[in-house]
Amino acid sequence: MAHVITSLCVREGSCAMVCPVECIVPGKPSDLYPWYYIDPDTCIDCDACTPECPSNAIFTADAVPSEYKAKGGEVLSMPKGTPGFSEKYSGKNHDGDPVHLEATRKLAPGEIVDLTPAKKANADYFSEGPGYRAIM
Secondary structure, three states: OOEEEOOOOOOOOHHHHHOOOOOEEEOOOOOOOOOEEEOOOOOOOOOOOHHHOOOOOEEEHHHOOOOEEOOOOOEEEOOOOOOOOOEEEEEEOOOOOEEEEEEEEEOOOOOEEOOOHHHHHHHHHOOOOHHHHHHO
16 A cells, blocks of 8 residues: 655655655645655555654555544645635755745644545646646
8 A cells, every 4th residue: 555645744855865766756836736745656665754754744545544633733735726725834845945835724733634635636646637747
């Protein structure tokens, strides 16, 4: 079962650095594809990426929570223009380079969110759609 990066991703990128098969890529363009994505056909389920993710955004595909209970302060990111995601995120990636996300919102303690749409978003990214062409 391949791994999936969810909307908790803030493009920190250390997951891609530890992947032994280089199946993790940053979405391009980032305003439409704000997360990193895992190619399910290449992922070997080694789980090296999961402990590297500082935002705990990575799950096996069968364990992506439909009722994720926020600790508080987590950032959800979505494609630019998504209703309800009007906050801008500024942080740094694993190399210390700036990361800016246009459509985010912080979760409140105890807030419940469905992270399962990330499974479709990841699959769509590697289909013959615009995301696939963006990485080629």
